[in-house]
Amino acid sequence: MLEIQRQPVLSTEHICMYFGGLHAVEDINLEIHQGDIYGIIGPNGAGKTTLFNSCTGFNLPTKGKVFLCGEDITNLKPEQIAKKGMARTFQNIKLFKYMSVLDNIKIGFHLNLKSNLIDTVFHTKQFNADEAYAIEKGKEILDLVGLSKYTETKAGNLPYGVQRKVEIARALAINPKILLLDEPAAGMNPNETKELSDYILKINALGYTIGVIEHDMKFVMNTCNRIIVLNFGQQICEGTPDVIKTNQNVREAYFGKGLVAGEAINVAAEN
Numbered sequence: 001m002l003e004i005q006r007q008p009v010l011s012t013e014h015i016c017m018y019f020g021g022l023h024a025v026e027d028i029n030l031e032i033h034q035g036d037i038y039g040i041i042g043p044n045g046a047g048k049t050t051l052f053n054s055c056t057g058f059n060l061p062t063k064g065k066v067f068l069c070g071e072d073i074t075n076l077k078p079e080q081i082a083k084k085g086m087a088r089t090f091q092n093i094k095l096f097k098y099m100s101v102l103d104n105i106k107i108g109f110h111l112n113l114k115s116n117l118i119d120t121v122f123h124t125k126q127f128n129a130d131e132a133y134a135i136e137k138g139k140e141i142l143d144l145v146g147l148s149k150y151t152e153t154k155a156g157n158l159p160y161g162v163q164r165k166v167e168i169a170r171a172l173a174i175n176p177k178i179l180l181l182d183e184p185a186a187g188m189n190p191n192e193t194k195e196l197s198d199y200i201l202k203i204n205a206l207g208y209t210i211g212v213i214e215h216d217m218k219f220v221m222n223t224c225n226r227i228i229v230l231n232f233g234q235q236i237c238e239g240t241p242d243v244i245k246t247n248q249n250v251r252e253a254y255f256g257k258g259l260v261a262g263e264a265i266n267v268a269a270e271n
């Protein structure tokens with residue numbers, strides 16, 4: 001019988017990233033499928049951000065290939081990869097704090113707009129058309145993700161957790177095929193982390209495929225449907241949260257010997 005293969009949205013084939021003698025990422029084969037909320041976890045220095053950077057064009061991988069919906073994007077630059085539909089956020093919030101939430105979202109559209117510097121300076125027809133488009137679509141996004149009450153608020157005046165949400169909303173402006181989030185819950189209190197989890201589940205329910213690096217185990221276990229665990233650059237486990245919780249290699253990576261994996265994950269989730 002013919003077997004129908006689902007093509008991953010984002011995949012890597014034997015991806016390696018070396019910094020001199022340091023093998024930061026070693027032979028990782030990643031597959032993130034349509035509709036996934038895919039967690040990338042591992043102890044500090046495991047290679048998670050380096051793997052993200054290799055997928056998004058910020059690092060040219062030493063070996064291996066990266067595919068977006070089957071297209072080889074290994075050698076493309078970050079802005080070319082973004083144009084093809086890969087959006088990402090960074091560990092530190094990168095909002096313009098003195099601008100309104102809507103103006104921050106509008107910036108996310110710059111890849112889709114046609115205006116150049118001359119259009120902007122002289123407010124040409126093209127500029128006005130782009131501006132109207134960015135305002136309309138920006139408001140649409142804020143409405144979809146439930147942030148419209150902050151439309152005119154200065155980003156810097158928002159609580160930290162809401163700033164994170166705005167940053168994620170801005171990444172939706174390129175209508176991404178996949179959204180990669182680097183430690184979105186970093187620095188959040190438990191309430192903010194729970195709200196962020198609900199927010200990401202909501203965005204996923206809108207049809208967005210998501211990859212997320214995160215240290216907060218409770219967040220990861222409650223939010224992601226699949227997880228890859230890295231340690232010293234290598235993949236030590238991949239699967240559903242239940243598989244990860246019971247894996248001995250994961251236990252040893254996080255806690256050394258002595259705890260069974262499920263207990264180890266529970267301890268991490270409680271802390």
Ligand SMILES: Nc1ncnc2c1ncn2[C@@H]1O[C@H](COP(=O)(O)OP(=O)(O)OP(=O)(O)O)[C@@H](O)[C@H]1O
Pocket residue numbers: 019022024042043044045046047048049050051
């Ligand atoms: N540009 C670079 N030059 C040299 N070494 C680097 C560079 N970027 C990362 N590394 C090293 O690669 C290894 C993996 O780092 P990476 O930041 O990917 O880990 P991580 O899993 O994201 O860690 P964390 O959870 O602490 O953010 C680390 O040993 C780090 O010091």
